[in-house]
Amino acid sequence: MINDALGIFELRNTNQIYAKGVVKNDGLTITIKAEDKTNPASLRRSGYCSIKINVLSDSKIKFQQNSYQVSVLENLQAPFQVFDASTNTPNSDVILSIQSVTPNSGNGLFYLNPITGSLAVGKTLTLDTQPEYKIVIKGTDRGQPALSGLSTLTVKVIRNARAPSCPALKKVTISEIVAPNTFVATLTATDTDPNEFGKISYSLIGEANVPTYFQISSTGTITTKTDLKTDSVLLYKLLVEAKDGGGKKSICTAEVTVNRNLNSPVLRTLTYTKIVDSTYSLNTPLLKIDATDADSQVSSCILSLSLSLSLSLSLSLGR
Structure with a gap:
């Protein structure tokens, strides 16, 4: 034995290695030399082997925590x-x-x-x-x-125990003349699951051409997407997919009624006759013209009237 630096091991004549004391260091390596007895000594041959000593505890394994x-x-x-x-x-x-x-x-x-x-x-x-x-x-x-x-x-x-819960059906009415990106409604679903499972994202799946004319933000705000006058639908049913962070989904619904200008004004009387003389005062009402429009939208019921007057003059000339 040629490198027992600590001097705690002993190689006996029986070719067995013994520890002479308590071995506290783990990972020790000792080298054993074996040499024949050829004479003269200069002709002797030798071999070496290394032995690694691992120190094992004699007590039960204990984790840092139970x-x-x-x-x-x-x-x-x-x-x-x-x-x-x-x-x-x-x-x-x-x-x-x-x-x-x-x-x-x-x-x-x-x-x-x-x-x-x-x-x-x-x-x-x-x-x-x-x-x-x-x-x-x-x-x-x-x-x-x-x-x-x-x-x-x-x-x-x-666990993602619950799917998003949708609010009650939303019903709103808008005019066909609103500009793109006009606010329509806010749809807010709820989810009581913790962490990311309670976070909800929204996507508009709609019916027919709903995705063409409406859009929804990540927070559930619905707005118009393009000019509604290019369509003729009076009632849009918006189907909104509310999906939580775990992938569970619910379908929420909103109905949007569009007031469209579908009818022309109708005059109650087509021909009016009014006789005035030369003494008729200026800025005095001449006559009242009545017209109706079947559209309920206020802006579509504002009438623009133009008058075409036909005057008949009777002249008496003295010689």
């Missing part, structure tokens, strides 16, 4: 790591394994690398509905006999 807890979203794409057991064991010379998973539906969902200690989810958690799993992790050393210890990891699964 229990751990992590939380994960159910919609994460498998596989993904949820826990690093290697940082929570007393030394690196430990083999890790899963001893049990509760409830039983969690068996096969988790994988623990026995060397690196990486605990991963191997299948999507949406295949099950459990709110949490308790995983008992076992650490075993390489001693003879092997000693082991246990720790429990609780994996809490944040």
